[in-house]
Amino acid sequence: MFGVDILVAFVITQAAILATTVYLHRALSHKALKLSPSVDFAFRLLLWITTGINRQDWVGVHRRHHAYTDIEGDPHSPVLMGYWQVQLLNLFYYRRAAKERVSINKYTKDLPADFWDKNVFSRAIVGLAIGVALLIAVFGVVPGLIIAGLHLVMYIGLSAAINAIGHSFGKRPFPNFATNNQWLALLTFGEGLHNNHHALPTSARLAAQARQVDPGWLVIRLLNYLGLATVRTLSKTSGAT
Numbered sequence: 144m145f146g147v148d149i150l151v152a153f154v155i156t157q158a159a160i161l162a163t164t165v166y167l168h169r170a171l172s173h174k175a176l177k178l179s180p181s182v183d184f185a186f187r188l189l190l191w192i193t194t195g196i197n198r199q200d201w202v203g204v205h206r207r208h209h210a211y212t213d214i215e216g217d218p219h220s221p222v223l224m225g226y227w228q229v230q231l232l233n234l235f236y237y238r239r240a241a242k243e244r245v246s247i248n249k250y251t252k253d254l255p256a257d258f259w260d261k262n263v264f265s266r267a268i269v270g271l272a273i274g275v276a277l278l279i280a281v282f283g284v285v286p287g288l289i290i291a292g293l294h295l296v297m298y299i300g301l302s303a304a305i306n307a308i309g310h311s312f313g314k315r316p317f318p319n320f321a322t323n324n325q326w327l328a329l330l331t332f333g334e335g336l337h338n339n340h341h342a343l344p345t346s347a348r349l350a351a352q353a354r355q356v357d358p359g360w361l362v363i364r365l366l367n368y369l370g371l372a373t374v375r376t377l378s379k380t381s382g383a384t
């Protein structure tokens with residue numbers, strides 16, 4: 144039932160990417176929206192068991208990317224390093240940048256580690272072990288490990304694609320090196336509309352031109368409708384979803 148394994152892994156990866164774009168990227172890094180405490184915590188828990196990501200590290204590395212986009216100091220620029228370097232080694236570059244604590248601290252002064260960061264979510268191995276254990280409990284040992292492995296490859300590959308493809312190939316309606324790729328946006332809850340994002344970084348909606356679709360924005364609208372999220376800024380554009 145390898146097809147089922149791939150499908151389950153894809154769904155888990157999509158959940159992790161949704162948490163990454165809505166929570167780590169749009170809410171924390173750019174303050175484009177504010178989430179209710181319950182949704183905030185749910186995203187942190189989800190990220191812990193699906194990625195093990197430390198939120199201060201992610202926000203610090205990402206804000207540095209915006210501060211030095213495609214110039215010396217950018218942690219993962221394919222314009223400087225080459226497309227394949229970033230596509231294949233994005234995780235390595237991320238970890239290298241996350242080790243530079245002076246830089247991380249400089250960019251995350253507004254995000255001090257709280258009780259949960261210090262005592263629970265900073266233990267990436269424990270979170271990932273719980274995630275794998277849950278998969279094994281539901282699907283069995285071998286399928287559980289296969290699903291975990293596939294999810295790892297998909298999440299790392301799509302995250303790398305946003306940084307690599309998203310600064311190399313695609314449309315550039317705004318004057319910056321980042322690019323828009325609608326197909327990538329459909330696989331990454333909107334993150335593929337990366338040219339728009341670099342032009343309008345505080346916009347909670349990543350679509351900015353007609354006929355563009357940002358699935359992450361649809362989720363944010365739903366959360367907003369349910370009273371679970373407040374959108375702080377909105378780009379002055381029309382015709383995009």
Ligand SMILES: [Zn+2]
Pocket residue numbers: 208306309310321337341
């Ligand atoms: Zn970028």
Ligand SMILES: [Zn+2]
Pocket residue numbers: 168172173205209340344
């Ligand atoms: Zn950003």
